[in-house]
Amino acid sequence: MPLVKNGHIATDIFFHAADGTELPGDGPVLVSAARFLGDPEGLLKRAGKVGVIWPNSRDVDDLVPYLDRLAMVALVFPTFRDGRAYSQARLLRERYGYDGELRATGQVLRDQFVFMLRAGFDAFDVRKQADAEAFGETARRYTVFYQPAGDGRLSALNRRIQERHSESAGQ
Secondary structure, eight states: OOEEETTEEEOOOSEEOOTTSOOOSSSOEEEEHHHHHHSHHHHHHSSSOEEEEEOTTSOGGGGGGGGGGOSEEEEEESSTTOOHHHHHHHIIIIISOOOSEEEEEESOOGGGHHHHHHHTOOEEEOSOHHHHHHHHHHHHHOOOBSSOOTTOOOBHHHHHHHHHHHHHHTO
16 A cells, blocks of 8 residues: 655555564564553564554543654544544644654545644555545645644634734834
């Protein structure tokens, strides 16, 4: 599957470790929530970055004690109609201040890409190369938004307020 990260097609540096398989001695690994919660401290002590695939049916509060040591959280969209991962993303970014990679995986569709960006996702596992190229174009096309959201960008209103403040401070 192609990976889109920060609006560009990228190489996935994480080794996707299936449950029960041996982990490499070092290097970035991506593990399931069950494997991670089975031995979080052991995984986080190994050499290399750790990422976790977090299903949308699990509470993100269980991740909070480890967020500062997780390089990546992959949130799952099992179907395009199930939007719980949007809420998880906003919680991780806005409430818990997670600043690592936040990856959307599963049913990641073109027409939902902007909404995923706004929720705080910065990486996307997509099914087709054409979708990866379209996602990159979408990220470059839409840069100003009216609503505040989890991606940290200023809303159009806040941008105008800042511009007016800058103009009045310069007079």
